[in-house]
Amino acid sequence: MKKNVTLKQIAKELEVSVSTVSKALRDNEEISLDTRQKIQAFAKMYNYKPNSIALSLRNKSSKSIAIIIPQIVNHFFTKVIQGIESEANRRNYNVIIAVSNDSFDKEVLNMETLVNGSIDGFILSVAKETMKKADYHHFYETISQGVPVVMFDREAAEVNCDKVIIDDVEGAKKATEKLINSGCKKIVFITTEDFVSVGNLRLKGYMEALNENKIIANNSLIIKVKDELNSDEIEEFIFNELEKLLETFPDIDGLIGVNEFYTITAANFFKKKSIQIPEEISIIAFSDGDLPKYSYPSLTAVSQHGRQIGEASARLLIDKLEGITPEENYQTLVIETELIERDSTK
Numbered sequence: 001m002k003k004n005v006t007l008k009q010i011a012k013e014l015e016v017s018v019s020t021v022s023k024a025l026r027d028n029e030e031i032s033l034d035t036r037q038k039i040q041a042f043a044k045m046y047n048y049k050p051n052s053i054a055l056s057l058r059n060k061s062s063k064s065i066a067i068i069i070p071q072i073v074n075h076f077f078t079k080v081i082q083g084i085e086s087e088a089n090r091r092n093y094n095v096i097i098a099v100s101n102d103s104f105d106k107e108v109l110n111m112e113t114l115v116n117g118s119i120d121g122f123i124l125s126v127a128k129e130t131m132k133k134a135d136y137h138h139f140y141e142t143i144s145q146g147v148p149v150v151m152f153d154r155e156a157a158e159v160n161c162d163k164v165i166i167d168d169v170e171g172a173k174k175a176t177e178k179l180i181n182s183g184c185k186k187i188v189f190i191t192t193e194d195f196v197s198v199g200n201l202r203l204k205g206y207m208e209a210l211n212e213n214k215i216i217a218n219n220s221l222i223i224k225v226k227d228e229l230n231s232d233e234i235e236e237f238i239f240n241e242l243e244k245l246l247e248t249f250p251d252i253d254g255l256i257g258v259n260e261f262y263t264i265t266a267a268n269f270f271k272k273k274s275i276q277i278p279e280e281i282s283i284i285a286f287s288d289g290d291l292p293k294y295s296y297p298s299l300t301a302v303s304q305h306g307r308q309i310g311e312a313s314a315r316l317l318i319d320k321l322e323g324i325t326p327e328e329n330y331q332t333l334v335i336e337t338e339l340i341e342r343d344s345t346k
Contacts, residue, residue: 005046007112014042018105019135064094065317066114068124070102075260075289076306080152083310084123091318104129108138120321121148123313126156128227132195148320150313154197162316163332164309168198171302171337172205175256175284178339180213182346184254184282188245190223190238190262202258202286220248225262238265255283260291263299267344283344297343305335
């Protein structure tokens with residue numbers, strides 16, 4: 001008997017992506033007929049059986065749920081995991097954690113590997129590369145097999161499933177209005193590229209706050225960090241962009257970053273330039289983790305209540321698994337943000 005091959009092995013052998021293999025095996029017409037036939041013939045020859053165990057065991061609960069997060073070194077995701085584990089343990093469910101590293105292929109492989117009968121459902125935050133591709137076939141396929149999915153933080157609007165999010169627009173408005181009310185008029189906003197949902201929503205809140213306070217928005221004050229950069233490159237990029245902005249707008253007096261890393265990097269830039277925080281520039285971060293709390297000066301931050309998001313996500317998933325809520329009844333829970341004021345604002 002031939003040994004079973006995996007989705008990843010087929011992709012590597014035929015020099016195509018995991019997504020192409022997955023779609024070809026489902027006879028998706030996005031893939032050319034020739035490529036589909038080639039992949040299907042190879043899979044048949046080497047005894048590939050997608051999710052065969054999952055299909056045979058779907059009615060048997062393992063009392064285990066999987067979390068897939070984009071990054072492991074992120075305080076927000078750590079808090080979410082704590083919340084999920086707390087609720088799962090209370091209801092006698094085991095938790096397995098996987099990391100996508102913001103990779104589309106890794107996210108697909110994590111789901112392919114875990115949905116093998118040993119996992120009852122998923123809680124996940126969508127990888128950046130998945131959002132960039134806007135390819136959600138692995139979510140549709142998983143849900144269609146009767147495996148429930150709950151998305152938190154970064155979610156795909158096109159996918160019908162339970163979701164737990166914060167009001168990103170309102171959180172960014174609160175932060176911007178805090179700076180405006182303290183006298184700031186030239187506020188820099190450091191965000192992600194446009195395809196990341198939370199970055200877009202936070203940018204929208206920033207723009208709305210400026211408009212409502214009759215401050216003309218200036219796109220030159222918006223810095224969009226390129227997704228392909230690593231942490232060292234991000235620091236260099238933000239430093240260079242802020243250096244250029246200071247030449248044009250020496251009166252910059254406020255800054256908001258959509259995550260801790262962007263914001264602390266910006267704060268370090270101003271400290272190196274001997275620009276006083278908050279006397280000359282006030283700074284606010286999104287996500288109230290340890291870094292804003294223990295940086296110097298400590299940073300005012302928009303708290304996302306990660307633990308509460310985790311508890312709510314686990315509750316939605318387990319209620320679905322135990323039949324407390326109907327299979328087709330999808331909910332979107334919105335967790336309110338809170339502005340934690342510290343030393344970086346007036």
